Amino acid sequence: MKPSVIMSVTAMQTSTDQSKPAVSVTVITAGGAQGIGIANESYSTSDYRPKYLYDHTGRYHGNGVMTAAGIIEKVVAPALIGLDAARQGEVDHAIKKSLSEAGFPSYVNLSAPVSVAALKAGAAALEIPLFRHIGGQSAFTLPIGGYMAASGGKRYGNGERSEGRPVYNLVSYGFDSFEEAHYALWETANTYEKLLAKEAGLLVHRGFSLAVPRGRLESDRSLLDIMSKAIEAAGHRGKIGIHIDVGANEFYDTQTGVYRGLFDTEEKTGVQMVSLYKELVKAYPLVMLQDPLEQHDTAGFAELTASTGIQIVGGDLFGTDVARIKSCVMADCVNSVLLPVCAFETFSDVIELTRFVKSRGADVMLQDLSGEGLDIADFSVGFRAGTVYQGGLDPLGNRLISTEKLIGPRARFYGVRGLQGSKFALRQSV
């Protein structure tokens, strides 16, 4: 029997860093290879987020996933035994077929963790790295990573559900290798942390969000000032830039149609937000804006994409609603799509979507939101994504450094080409 043939599929409920528990699935093949896939709900409040099946009674405020784990073992597992884990399309087809025949509507935590577990078991059975199982020999690029310099929260009186957004990341792109970019990021982060302590009296705990107490800053511009200064002082102007994950949805008041408590205490309309961004792009080395506007403002997104020339990432804008993602990409609302792999029905759906996005001249960006963990390193390399959410001075960065070594001397760090937007294109429009 082929070593990649599936022998067992088991599921259980596990804990996560998000508030709700996860479904964790283990696939084991005939050759003894194992893959684990995890799916949990992220903090997104997007109208377009996927559906999860919860127990709705008792423990974890009704958010337990014991029912989901049971369905996977009873319904999905028997359909997969005997299939080749290395043939993702067939596995995913069988997952969907078994669930629909048993009458279950589409809940991602019934399908996604099984799909990802099979993917990883397939790679292990072939004895190749996960990124190569996804992208073959064509997977040899390293994405641009970032360092979390500051986070947001309720400091201007709104944003209870923002989960620390806006998040400010320093991203390092103007270098020949991931490792070099990583070192430059380390230098800049050190300079920045000293400046931040001196000028704002704030301390960064590496790897954690920066808690800025209320009343300490008048505006987030002070943070942008310090970041820009640090980039200059470290000697990396034009090589390190700023990525803001705004999470604007969480600051938008649908009743009054204004953004409250975002960047400062002033209330702003959508139109004012757009002009603010245009001004910020001129004043600061911004290279990426993520969810800069609330989820329904497609026209605002399109204007930012056309006028700023930088990477505009959509996340809450379309969640995991594939039809909406496609129409937003076709309408040039964004040039980058946030890809929470474990929040899509199956990995094959992610492959299909990524190909669509890339064929339209846009890119995908991986973020660990829904159970992906450090595998976003391999997803990024496998899909040849230009950017990844963080992956600077953190375990993800370490994994990308070892991936660069594994690919060997001809590994290619994306550099500035990893960024979307006319500002960074090889062909400069006249």
Added chain:
Amino acid sequence: MSGSAIKHVFAQQIMGRKYPAISATVVTENGTMASAVCTAGVSVGTHEVAFTYDGGKKWHGMGVMNAVNQVNEIIAPALVGLDSADQFLIDHTMLSIGGNDPSKKMGGNAMAAVSAAVLKAGAASMGIPIYRHVGGSDAVVLPTAAYGVIGGSNRYDRMHEAGAKPTYAFIAHDFTSFSEASYALWETVNDWQTFMQHKYGLSPLRSSEAATTTGFVYVPPGIVEREQQLWEMMCECIARNGYEGRIGIQVDLAADCFYDKEKQLYMNLFRAGGMNRDEVICTVKEMADKYQFVSVEDPLHEDDFEGHAMMVEAVDIQIVGDDLFTTDVRRVSEGIKVGAANCILLKVNQIGTITQALEMIQLAYENGYGVMPCSSRGEGVEICDYSVGINAGAIREAGLGSGGSRFLEIEKELGSSAVYAGTRGLKGRRFQQSEKGAKA
């Protein structure tokens, strides 16, 4: 990796299309054996990577025993023990031989044959198809099906031989699966061949089993006075079979072969006599607007980047660069900067190693260019696996015959994961922006 470790590498000289070719064989620890061939090109661009030839009188100087010896004596010992599934490592090792001394570099033909053999051995030793080894689980796109219909270069000038160019092909793009497209192509090509046989007594050139770019009916001098007459006939054939707008025409003009540097004119390209650059651009625009052309390759001479950029501005269909780019990174980057095309022709063996080919594809893709694989350096039917491996939207004539058969096999194997590139597989504003405009 123990099973996929390389045990032996050896090469020999065999017969290619016109001259000798080099064949390399790789054997792995688990007993897998794979061979690949690299042949000389029929037309060789000025800017191509250097192949090693023996020189002298024998085989008119085109023998490849020196390249064979390079493989057996230098490359083979360097590769034994390495993992055949790690293509980048293998290719890097070969490319590093000789360090910075260009005289000690291995020949492009020696490295191309070994590199392709390693790719095949790597896939086989893991028990996965080549396309999946190239592109991973992400490799699922079948390219638009095309098949040759007209060849012949000296229609308007008996003295001149231009490598059988221009070559025309039907391309079945607006379909939902490869098998459906290739059947429509079969109907139309059959009708075309019957028509040419009955009207002019012409039939397609015979070709070897391994060739994938086939089907061309050679149209000799005296049949037509200008190319427009042929375009009419092709369009009528498409319409007669009910595939107007669904089957289009692709052409490789190889304009460089017709360019007279002294006169700065394209001689005997579309009719007897010369044409300047503007006239060629106007004619190509006519082909795109009045006839069913969807793809034009090398419409101007190989160093006219500016003219190619004007062509892209003027014509909204796929513009492919072959002699223009010769799969050379510097030339492709130069072309991208000025917008000289929207698709790159990829002769895998021309560039040297598989790694360099994949690097070229990455360069094309990240700048929004398409890649059109073409087998003319001994790639054979494996060109189909390369095509699916890189999710190419279009390929040079491999819609029927041995190429078409391989694609049908791959489509079946991929099952519900298979995707037909369709009209969107073609580059050019006409095919890329229409849907965008409609749905925005």
